[in-house]
Amino acid sequence: MSRKTLNSSKGTKGKICGRLAVLPSMPLDILLEIFGHLRPIDLLQLSRANKALNKIMMSNSGVSLWKAARRNIPAFPETPGDMSDAEWVHLIFETNCHGPGCKKKGIRKIDWALRIRGCERCWKENVVWSGRFAQQFPELELEVMQLLPYSSTGGWAYRYLSNNQFYWRPAILALSKVLDEYTKNIQLRKPGAEAAVNAFRKVQAARAETAVKYASVCKAWESDAADNRRKTLQILSDDRIHEVSARFMNLGWSSEHVEELKRHNLVRQSKELTERVWVNIRPQLEKELQKRRYNRRRTDICILFEDYLVKNWGDGLRNLFWGIIDMIDIASLKDIVKTDGTHDLSPNELDQCRDLLPAWADEWLEWARKQILAKIPSTVEEPKETPGNSRVELATSTLTCCFGHGPQYWPEIVAHKCFYNLKFPQVVYDPGLSAIIQSVVHAVGLSPDVATPFQLDAHDVRLKCASTESCVTMGGMSWRDAVEHCSTRHDGKASPSWCLDRGVP
Ligand SMILES: [Zn+2]
């Protein structure tokens, strides 16, 4: 790393300078006392803040300061002999890419053998696979490889190559430059030149070997440190969840309600819950708790209402859940649902709802009747025997859903989502469907002027289609199947004709 990199954080320099100006004049033991609690990265930043401090930190007397800072991080790996403390700390704490000229930050992975961080692009450009060394550096002898540390992982571009060696191009170039100097001296026949290059090679080879060995020590430390950090964060997060839960339970919420908050991103954080944070997050969490409470209260009323409808109007109105949920927003029960507090529906409130249900159901069904009646064109003659509103209950008054959901019989229609959704009323009267139903009602043996789906169900007659030759075998149909069959299979192309299917009990 160049000196320029070490002095790169200019932004904070001015501010810190004033306050730190006095530090360098202090004796080393006092500095040790003051800096004793700092982490290595703090020391690195201090060294950039002030020229005099930088001088101390890079000098021999700075060694004890770095040592003290390293001790503040458990098992922090010692600075390798061929690197300065500042370079080592820069590698471990700062995420800059070490590729030539690259300004990328946030590179998470350290290559401990090459002692660099490299972005994907710089890796691709600068990593040299041992198998291509000769090809890429034809002017260098292969022995040069033994003087350089190597990584055993080549990154994404070389992911299929295992047990190989990867070298860092800038390191190769730097070494080759030094070797050139030595060679020049030998060519100039300088005294001791040969011995000097041999000594240099020996030292380099030893360093390379040490670097590769030390890499595994550092990797193990890195992985332990990451584990410990994960554990610490988990503990912090658990504590915060626990604290938030306890506070809401003190405010009257039950443990089940609070349980639902545990995944909330304001709760599940690895940060201490200070008073200030609590004041900030409380309103949003309370809103969430109230929203869930509102949904539960609404659901409880829906279940109550469904039971009532099924009891009074038959099983066709079961599973209306979602339909009723929407209805509650326009009904008088809203006030009960929205009552302030932290509790779910109390037995008292449930009784109140039960008292309100009959009137509410009447109101709802009355609304539904009006909607249906408005859809039946005035040209359709009113049956003499069943005039007025109850006319909508006739099988022949059945509407059909334009979204392909087929005929919607009374009373199930009130629960059909395309019907009660006032924004998209897509259920219409279809004279063709009405004619088919009329034919089926006749076949069953009832009068279309009075027959309701309920009566037709009660008759439980099986029909056979006789509309076309090919359909004669279609037997065993309920009246509803018959309507469905005729409207989908014949689609108005053949006039409906039925006979009773006596083959089926
Ligand atoms: Zn890069």
Ligand SMILES: [Zn+2]
């Ligand atoms: Zn529909």
Ligand SMILES: [Zn+2]
């Ligand atoms: Zn048919």
